[in-house]
Amino acid sequence: MKKKNNSIEQLEDSPANPSRRSLLKGASLVGAAAVSSLAGSQVLAADSAASANKSGNSPLREALEVLTAEEAETLEAICDCLIPSDEHGPGAREARAVHYIDRSLASHNSGARQNYSIGLNAINEFSRKTRGKRFAHLLTDQQNSILLAVQTNKIEGFVPNGSGFFNMLRSHTIDGTFCDPYYGGNQDFVGWDMLRYPGIRLGVSEADVAAGAKLEPNHQSAYDHSTYTKLADNSATEADGGGDYA
Amino acid sequence: MPKQLGKTDVVIVGMGAAGGVAALPLTNAGLKVVGLEAGGWLSPRDFAPDELRNGSRNWPQSVQKAASEAPTVRATSNDTAVQGGHPMMNAVGGTTMHYWAQSWRLNPWDFKVVSETRRRYGADRLPAGSTVEDWPFDYNELEPYYDKVEYTVGISGQAGNVKGRKNSAGNIFEGERQREYPMQPLRASPFTDLMGNAAKSLDWNPFQGPAAIATELFDGRPPCQYHGFCNKGGCHIKAKSSTAFSVIPKAVDTGNLEVVTFARVIRVVTDDNGRVSGVEYIKGNETFFQPAAVVLLASYAYENVRLLQLSTSAAFPDGLSNNAGQVGRHYMSHHQGAPVFALFDRDLHNWYGLPAQGVAIDEWADDNFDHSDLDFIGGANLWVHTDRKPMSAAKMSTFGQTRNWGSDWKAFIMKNADRSNTSYIQKTTLPYEDNYLDLDPVVKDPLGFPVTRITARYRDNEKRIAAFSQEKMAQWYLEAGAIKVSKAGLGNLMGATTHAYGGTRMGLNKDTNVVDEWGFSHEVPNLGVLGASVMGTSGSRNPTLTVQALSFRTAEYLANNWRSIVG
DSSP states (O other): OOOOTTOHHHHHHOTTOHHHHHHHHTSOOSSGGGOOHHHHHHHHHHHHHHHHHHHTTOOOOOOOSSSOHHHHHHHHHHHHHHSOOBTTBOOHHHHTHHHHHHHHTTTTTGGGHHHHHHHHHHHHHHHHHHHSSOGGGSOHHHHHHHHHHHHTTOSOOOSSOHHHHHHHHHHHHHHHHHSOGGGSOSGGGHHHHHTTOOOOOSSOOHHHHHHGGGSOOOOOOGGGSGGGSTTOOGGGGTOOSHHHHO | OOEEOOOEEEEEEOOSHHHHHHHHHHHHTTOOEEEEOSSBOOOGGGOOSOHHHHTTTOTTGGGSHHHHTOOEEESSTTSOOEEOOOOOOOBTTGGGTTSOOBOOOOOGGGGOHHHHHHHHHOGGGSOTTBOOOOOSSOHHHHHHHHHHHIIIIIOBOOOSEETTEEOTTSOTTSOOBSSOOSBOOOOOOHHHHHHHHHHHHTTOOOBOOOBSBOSSOBTTBOOOOOOOOOTTSOOTTSOBOOTTTTHHHHHHHTTOEEEEOSOEEEEEEEOTTSOEEEEEEEETTEEEEEEEEEEEEOSOHHHHHHHHHHOOOSSOTTSTTOTTSOTTOSOEEOBOOOOEEEEOSSOOOOSSOOTTSEEEEOTTSTTSSOOTTSSOSOOEEEEEEOOOOHHHHHTOOOTTSSOSSSHHHHHHHHHHTTSEEEOEEEEOOOOBTTOEEEEEEEEEOTTSOEEEEEEOBOOHHHHHHHHHHHHHHHHHHHHTTOSEEEEOOOOOBOOSOSSEEOSSOBOSOTTTOSBOTTSBBSSOTTEEEOSGGGOSOOOSSOSHHHHHHHHHHHHHHHHHTHHHHHO
């Protein structure tokens, strides 16, 4: 099941949450070791509770920025085949890989926008022609066999070809499942948990490395660290920028 | 007409690895230096631990000057060259902002490939078609400058040969050095221990390679915290000894360096006497002329060559300093590809670690082993390192065990994300007659100037080293307990690379080299060239420290011989 958008975690990931930013602002980075993940998570916990109270249950506003509704529906079904939700746990759907891809097509993947239109349409046309239904409405086995045919160049109509389109889809789906949650995917850190990646740490001890995947996942985005947010205080990082030298 | 600026002593084109180092001895000597840089200043705040931003989004390189003039590439002159990406970045500090920071000295053999090959194996062992020459000096000439850079920029590492005393904790094949590194090497990890022990059981000599990364408090900069986002990311605490955080601020503090950011140099100007008089650059929508007594080119190899080729004049109709037709010749893309992949049956604990934190093997590099019965010269440094991030981990090879998507694949990566490793094998790469850089006849940058065209491919010598070193690498992985190994192809096309050499080669013979043994043009006495474009051999390890030692040496020579060079 797709998660509702009004979860606490969703709000917590939002970089535009002013109360959280002001709380984190004091904990600016001096040396990496100065940032304690324990202190950080306490701040987050207190803050997300406040956010939840303030926002009540009103749904988060969220657009399809680039994809059409039908494209998004088709892509959702494809991502679900590539990294399925199964007995081993959540997959691309829970990570919201499609949400990530949609946003990325408006920014760093904008060059791929046309290929998505052409490719997703080709998949639906093939699906209608051979099965009489849109791709998203097929059984999982039927969907998998179509995707395999795309990957092995058995179906025409893709740019540059089926396998090229498939490789791009696969790469973007992985990006959306395992990227920093700031970009709209890897929701609730399901991707990082899937790989047993314990999360971003600004300072890592030898004991941390020895613990490896046994480290408690800290579930922090890079942008949970105040240094990297837009409104951070430059003087706190002793920036050598143009102010001093240019 | 360009806006005329006040004359300066020295103008340096590019404030990166090379130009940043050169600025310090010049400004310390009291010379006035203008450093023109195509990028801007960055701060630790700019280096978020964000794999997507560093990798897929290619921040901030995707919008920079270098990206807008990326070279075109073709294997031979019969092919059509296609434009790809540019791997370097524009910033104060240049690519030292986001490099891995491996900071090697070349081995003594790399300076004397021709004479040593003749002496040990006979002249017929030099590969056919290669234009390789001995360097104009040997390792011992550069040793004091390696030392100065290690202690000025800040390099950590374990010495293997101090004044002839060998230490097997370091590289026993390195040339003699006068003292230890200023800082201890980066620390070991469960993975480096695993690979180090396996190497020892093969009777090889494993060691932690040198890095431009502080491991102790150095010059007020804190030691590395091992969070591991060096690759295409800068350091969040300035532990990485990028020139922007080490030598450039010191040069600025002398009061003698003016750094001009977002300056795009378009031409080196020549006077009626065939000497250079300064450079023209564009900043914003204005064109400036910066007059200077001496011009030092310190941009990347492609840009150094291109700027000379674009700077035509009555005295130099085929490009500046190119009356002997050597600009663009003797080009090499370092053969760093053709890796070996390994899968282990246990977690390797590599989620936190750096590309520069690893284990090196030098037994099979350079001429460290007997080539009598082999069909190539040179060799490869084997390197494995601790660095893993989730997106790239999920894109790991499946080693033929599953389709690369779906439920089985998901189970595979859930189990194996921290169990794979990819080696980094740097191979001796030689220059050849028809490997070269020229101006592309079709593709232009946004200003309308042609971009660089690379025409180059690896030859038998490089491919044989690749095959030989892959065997050694596979043997090493299997000794360490790998349950699967696989090998990449041996390579052909020499693409645009982070290790580009040649094009303005340094040598005594002015018919086959662009600059003399001090880095100054054979044809233009007040024009110097800094960077790997002057290097005539690649070595089998990263070039930056050698580039920096050469830059320091050229700058010191200029300061000490100012009157005779300025004339």
